[in-house]
Amino acid sequence: LPHFFFFMKYCSSNRNDIKNGSILRLTTSPYQTALQLHERIQSSSMDAKLEALKDLANASRDITFAQEFINLDGISLLTQMVESGTDFGDLLSFTLTAFVELMDHGIVSWDTFSVAFIKKIASYVNKSAMDTAVLQRSLAILESMVLNSQDLYHKVAQEITIGQLIPHLQGPTPINDEMAHQLYVLQVLTFNLLEDRMMTKMDPQDQAQRDIIFELRRIAFDVECEPNNSGSIEKRKSMYTRDYKKLGFINHVNPAVDFTQIPPGMLALDNMLYFARHHQDAYIRIVLENSSREDKHECPFGRSSIELTKMLCEILKVGELRNENCHDFHPMFFTHDRSFEEFFCICIQLLNKTWKEMRATSEDFNKVMQVVREQIMRALTLKPNSLDQFKSRLQNLSYTEILKIRQSERMNQEDFQSRPILELREKIQPEIMELIKQQRLNRLCEGTCFRKISSRRRQDKFWYCRLSPNHKVLHYGDLEESPQGEVPHDSLQDKLPVADIKAVITGKDCPHMKEKGALKQNKVCLFSVCTRHTLLFLEYFAP
Known part of the structure; x- marks a missing residue:
């Protein structure tokens, strides 16, 4: 057979x-x-x-x-x-x-x-x-x-x-590219579960949602709380306004309005409540510590939490489509059932620490957030295996250390921008560009095997395409199996003159993206070749 x-x-x-x-x-x-x-x-x-x-x-x-x-x-x-x-x-x-x-x-x-x-x-x-x-x-x-x-x-x-x-998943076998990609996919799908809360505005009239804010106030100022029937309504309103100001909300009268911004929507409030309940000592310390400072030097917990949650969603790309060729995953997010919330708890404490190190005022809020983003990104680059390791990495990335790193990078950049370097770059650039052109043409002449993905998710069909030696014709055709080495031009039945190619369309602009909803997750890998006479649909993923 x-x-x-x-x-x-x-x-x-x-x-x-x-x-x-x-x-x-x-x-x-x-x-x-x-x-x-x-x-x-x-x-x-x-x-x-x-x-x-x-x-x-x-x-x-x-x-x-x-x-x-x-x-x-x-x-x-x-x-x-x-x-x-x-x-x-x-x-x-x-x-x-x-x-x-x-x-x-x-x-x-x-x-x-x-x-x-x-x-x-x-x-x-x-x-x-x-x-x-x-x-x-x-x-x-x-x-x-x-x-x-x-x-x-x-x-x-x-x-x-x-x-x-x-x-x-816990075997001693090293993680290969396929496993790394699957872990990346699992990470993306897990974080995308947060998208619904991230894009949900708070309803200022919803009592259940308002009770969460009351809970934040109760945990932070338990000793200062008074029964609802004590004092006049005006006195209680004044007391609430004072406490909401200490909690760092922008709207002191009705802090629910702060959570109508999407993103991060209700996800920010979820994070704040998790921090208050599961890291109560740290939560109370941050709130009381900042409420005792001068107004201009306090780090507003409410505003910081909302902006930090938004930043973390951007860093982790919450709600974005996955990349079919990506293998970038973070092991630490698989070590805790509530990894995103714990991630937030570590980062909000980092933000408060960095605020103090920078001796920041309310006018410096955006500068502090930029430094915190850099600290988080540099720590994530080290791929810590656990949340504790991530926390330890952040300890070594103080504001002073960030300034040193920035200075060092600036010095290196200035060396590359010096006049002799720029003159040398200008001189050799044409030669380098020609070399790149030849390398790309050689790669096209060698050809590439693509894997077909059908609507039933089958991946056993292949398609091969290569450029003719004279660079005038594209040879392509279907294969029954993945080839070992190059496929001869003679065995590729179909031809397309390069002169007839009008454009190469990639990603979501491909015409067949409108027809195959199942492929939307992989749109970054799709391409179509547009000829001068018609559209030749090459519905395959780039390798």
Whole structure:
């Protein structure tokens, strides 16, 4: 059997679809191949059965074959093999691979599977020591169940808990690029859960929301609180106004108005309440310490918290789309269930400390925020493994240290801006630009393989494109597998003269972005080539 299957029945209606020079392989029909494999995977010989399962996993990528095999009740046969529990190692791995490939065509509903099958697949995930390939296929099956069936979602949730998944992430194996990307994606999705609160304005008339502000006041000034029935209404209003001023709100009469700005909206109030409840001593110390200073030297806690929350959302890109090529994640955010809130608590204390070090006044508020942003960014660059490490890094980035770093960077920059350097740069720039041009042309001539992503999230198709040696024609075409090395021009069936190219459109401006909502998460990697006569849509991701 060939390594990769693509079945096509040759007849008079499609003979014109076959181009001259195409290499065809005569093989058995999809039905005959499916029938043979259906028999072979039931062989009593383990070696013969293994080879049959390998071929089945390979052939199942083709939808024509998949339809024939499914018509032979092949899915039921595979599930019975899994439920029996008699296959292990490579036999089980290729059985699950074939199952995943067949189900990926969307021919069979996920709701047809039994609880026994779900429990068996879940058992492979729950085992601490399991073959990597089996674990990957099992997770893929459970993911598809969760995504495609609400009923199966609840059944899978009963079998798999977060605690059972964590050990698989704690292995000694170094984090590779794929794992780093997945952790980055998880980080983005986790932070994007904050977007709703970040974009929600506070309703000044909502009593439940106003009670949160009352709670902040109660925790900070508990000894100064008076019963609601004591004194006149005017006296109580005066007392509230005084306390809200001490808390650092801009609107002393109705601080709820401060949270109508989005972003950060209600997320800022959530952070303040978390800080007050979980770091009560630090909260009270900051509020009372600043309320005892002169008005112009106090660091307003309320205003600072709102602006800091907005800044942290910008730094962590809350609400932004993920980048499909990014591997940048911060380990410390996976060490605490409320990592963003704890991150805020550390940073608000840093802000208060930096304010004192700068001897700032109310006019210096924006300057302080700029310094705090720099402190946070420099500490994050060091990729601390825990929030405690992050806090320790900040201790070494005092305002004085930031000034030293800025001075050092300024000196280095001035060296590069000196007249001799500028003259040398101007002299060699044309040569460097020509070198860059040649390198880019050479890379285009070598060509690149792109991975196709279909609406069913399949990623097994490839597409290759390269520039001709005379730089006049783009050769491109589909591939069945990722090539090892360059693909010859002769094997790429389609051509596009460079002279006919009008423009290259990238990202969200691509015409097919309007048609494929599922690809919006990956818009930064999309491109289309626009010719002078029509639009040639190349709906693939850049590698």
